[in-house]
Amino acid sequence: xxxxxxxxxxxxxxxxxxxxxxxxxxxxxxxxxxxxxxxxxxxxxxxxxxxxxxxxxxxxxxxxxxxxxxxxxxxxxxxxxxxxxxxxxxxxxxxxxxxxxxxxxxxxxxxxxxxxxxxxxxxxxxxxxxxxxxxxxxxxxxxxxxxxxxxxxxxxxxxxxxxxxxxxxxxxxxxxxxxxxxxxxxxxxxxxxxxxxxxxxxxxxxxxxxxxxxxxxxxxxxxxxxxxxxxxxxxxxxxxxxxxxxxxxxxxxxxxxxxxxxxxxxxxxxxxxxxxxxxxxxxxxxxxxxxxxxxxxxxxxxxxxxxxxxxxxxxxxxxxxxxxxxxxxxxxxxxxxxxxxxxxxxxxxxxxxxxxxxxxxxxxxxxxxxxxxxxxxxxxxxxxxxxxxxxxxxxxxxxxxxxxxxxxxxxxxxxxxxxxxxxxxxxxxxxxxxxxxxxxxxxxxxxxxxxxxxxxxxxxxxxxxxxxxxxxxxxxxxxxxxxxxxxxxxxxxxxxxxxxxxxxxxxxxxxxxxxxxxxxxxxxxxxxxxxxxxxxxxxxxxxxxxxxxxxxxxxxxxxxxxxxxxxxxxxxxxxxxxxxxxxxxxxxxxxxxxxxxxxxxxxxxxxxxxxxxxxxxxxxxxxxxxxxxxxxxxxxxxxxx
DNA sequence: GCCGGAACGC
DNA sequence: GCGTTCCGGC
Numbered sequence: 081x082x083x084x085x086x087x088x089x090x091x092x093x094x095x096x097x098x099x100x101x102x103x104x105x106x107x108x109x110x111x112x113x114x115x116x117x118x119x120x121x122x123x124x125x126x127x128x129x130x131x132x133x134x135x136x137x138x139x140x141x142x143x144x145x146x147x148x149x150x151x152x153x154x155x156x157x158x159x160x161x162x163x164x165x166x167x168x169x170x171x172x173x174x175x176x177x178x179x180x181x182x183x184x185x186x187x188x189x190x191x192x193x194x195x196x197x198x199x200x201x202x203x204x205x206x207x208x209x210x211x212x213x214x215x216x217x218x219x220x221x222x223x224x225x226x227x228x229x230x231x232x233x234x235x236x237x238x239x240x241x242x243x244x245x246x247x248x249x250x251x252x253x254x255x256x257x258x259x260x261x262x263x264x265x266x267x268x269x270x271x272x273x274x275x276x277x278x279x280x281x282x283x284x285x286x287x288x289x290x291x292x293x294x295x296x297x298x299x300x301x302x303x304x305x306x307x308x309x310x311x312x313x314x315x316x317x318x319x320x321x322x323x324x325x326x327x328x329x330x331x332x333x334x335x336x337x338x339x340x341x342x343x344x345x346x347x348x349x350x351x352x353x354x355x356x357x358x359x360x361x362x363x364x365x366x367x368x369x370x371x372x373x374x375x376x377x378x379x380x381x382x383x384x385x386x387x388x389x390x391x392x393x394x395x396x397x398x399x400x401x402x403x404x405x406x407x408x409x410x411x412x413x414x415x416x417x418x419x420x421x422x423x424x425x426x427x428x429x430x431x432x433x434x435x436x437x438x439x440x441x442x443x444x445x446x447x448x449x450x451x452x453x454x455x456x457x458x459x460x461x462x463x464x465x466x467x468x469x470x471x472x473x474x475x476x477x478x479x480x481x482x483x484x485x486x487x488x489x490x491x492x493x494x495x496x497x498x499x500x501x502x503x504x505x506x507x508x509x510x511x512x513x514x515x516x517x518x519x520x521x522x523x524x525x526x527x528x529x530x531x532x533x534x535x536x537x538x539x540x541x542x543x544x545x546x547x548x549x550x551x552x553x554x555x556x557x558x559x560x561x562x563x564x565x566x567x568x569x570x571x572x573x574x575x576x577x578x579x580x581x582x583x584x585x586x587x588x589x590x591x592x593x594x595x596x597x598x599x600x601x602x603x604x605x606x607x608x609x610x611x612x613x614x615x616x617x618x619x620x621x622x623x624x625x626x627x628x629x630x631x632x633x634x635x636x637x638x639x640x641x642x643x644x645x646x647x648x649x650x651x652x653x654x655x656x657x658x659x660x661x662x663x664x665x666x667x668x669x670x671x672x673x674x675x676x677x678x679x680x681x682x683x684x685x686x687x688x689x690x691x692x693x694x695x696x697x698x699x700x701x702x703x704x705x706x707x708x709x710x711x712x713x714x715x716x717x718x719x720x721x
Numbered sequence: 722g723c724c725g726g727a728a729c730g731c
Numbered sequence: 732g733c734g735t736t737c738c739g740g741c
Contacts, residue, residue: 106731108733153735159722164734166724181722723741730735 109164110173110186112150116143131177133186140182 116122117135125139125146137143140158148156165184168174177183 106733151734155736160735160737162723163725163736167734169724176723725740726738728736731733 107150109147109161110168112147113143113165114186116146122146129177129180129183131185133188134177135184135186136180137182137184 113126113135116126117128125142126135126137128134129136137158140161144156144158144161147161148154165174166176169176172187174184174186177185
């Protein structure tokens with residue numbers, strides 16, 4: 081009888097809606113937009129623009145027309161469409177790029193990560209407009225290893241089983257059905273896109289999203305040959321590694337045959353089950369969940385988990401948790417030597433596991449309660465408030481956009497995350513890190529700053545204070561410190577990170593206690609066991625550094641436990657709504673965070689930081705094909721009408 | 722051009 | 732819920 085809520089993650093509702101929700105079979109505007117964006121055919125009408133997730137509607141009328149065609153609303157026009165887009169502000173799916181006409185920006189933190197985890201948005205700068213905002217420099221997240229070998233080596237295990245396939249299928253079905261049933265008025269999109277997508281397969285759908293020129297194939301390829309959860313390598317059945325598409329999406333369901341009844345693509349996409357490690361202890365290892373032991377294995381797992389978490393967090397707490405697979409490029413720093421490896425490879429999440437279960441419950445018969453739970457964002461108060469409090473309204477209206485933007489580029493995200501977690505939490509004790517403070521945050525941040533457009537975005541996610549400083553990537557430091565990057569990281573618990581984030585963003589997920597599928601963990605060489613206690617301790621920046629490894633672990637463990645207990649508080653923060661409520665929430669979260677930290681020695685999140693510092697873990701991440709599929713589904717949705 | 726309230730439909 | 736339509740205001 082677990083309820084999803086108990087163990088589940090919390091995602092924003094919208095994240096799920098897309099494909100799966102039975103209720104909402106119709107395509108949503110943002111899906112549509114994404115779809116257009118990824119189709120080259122429409123680049124003259126709408127295209128990615130500079131920043132991460134930022135796009136410009138070059139031909140508003142045309143976009144409106146297409147949208148209208150899609151929805152069978154011939155009367156559609158940009159004015160109306162834009163109204164719809166504005167509604168996304170409150171949901172934080174989108175925000176307006178101020179000062180730029182017809183330019184909006186996706187809050188990919190949530191959006192992409194959840195629904196399109198692998199998408200690298202933004203790179204704006206170097207990327208041609210026609211190309212999706214993909215990773216150019218590596219400042220944004222992108223797919224992991226560029227070389228197969230790299231990938232393979234570490235990510236072998238990554239492959240995801242076919243769990244998602246079913247989901248994807250399902251999704252596809254739903255989306256496709258859209259309105260096409262009886263009345264088929266194919267939209268142009270459909271025609272143009274449909275053919276290729278369908279013909280080729282879902283993976284194509286993403287083409288637009290991914291940078292065409294990226295060497296994804298190698299990656300994908302890797303993915304394609306996904307081993308089963310057990311870690312057995314097996315050729316991917318139908319994966320067509322497309323050079324362009326990162327996902328080895330296979331039309332057919334995987335062996336798992338899990339259907340995700342209610343699962344949304346987002347979920348499905350999530351993680352890869354077999355990964356050895358889990359993002360957070362709580363999530364992951366089975367053993368960790370209930371008890372803590374110092375067994376080498378446990379420790380390993382734990383470490384891995386931490387590392388993952390760290391990475392995940394680095395990116396974005398929410399997203400990464402779910403999609404650890406995503407590799408997050410760290411800002412290139414001169415100091416760092418290997419950018420390539422730098423990406424954080426998010427390891428597969430246990431989530432997938434849970435997801436699969438969840439999905440399975442429906443059809444597969446796995447019957448695991450779904451661990452996920454998501455909270456909806458509180459609706460904007462809007463008018464009432466306005467009415468009741470004019471002052472409030474005024475402020476709200478003026479800053480409407482600010483609310484929505486939580487997304488500011490991966491780099492920022494990471495920063496924000498860190499910032500949120502670290503700073504607030506107080507990692508203070510670290511003397512080692514002195515340099516860290518000054519470390520540049522990230523290219524991205526700079527960019528953002530340049531573009532103030534996002535100010536809003538940042539507002540959401542970052543706290544001004546937190547924003548830049550601390551997060552500095554401890555990774556870097558870490559690297560320096562350990563060169564190898566070992567990974568004893570003490571990742572923050574999601575919650576903790578979230579605290580801030582949660583506030584900002586609102587959604588938090590909880591990690592399910594479900595154990596990762598394969599204990600593949602073993603497979604992992606573990607990053608780091610290298611980090612021996614002795615070394616490790618010193619390394620960790622946050623208060624952990626002085627703490628003995630065991631202690632640290634223990635502490636970590638307890639934190640996790642705590643967190644789990646707490647659950648998380650994620651709330652959406654509507655500016656409006658939150659204004660008042662926020663305080664509470666915030667306080668709460670913070671408190672919680674602190675407590676956690678305090679638990680052992682007050683060091684708090686040092687561990688997390690530590691984690692951050694960790695060097696790049698093996699690339700466990702593999703894009704989950706499921707995700708791809710899911711994503712692909714979105715494209716399929718278009719076909720309706 | 723953009724914003725957001727309000728009413729309304731599905 | 733998710734828009735769609737209309738509309739007044741900036």
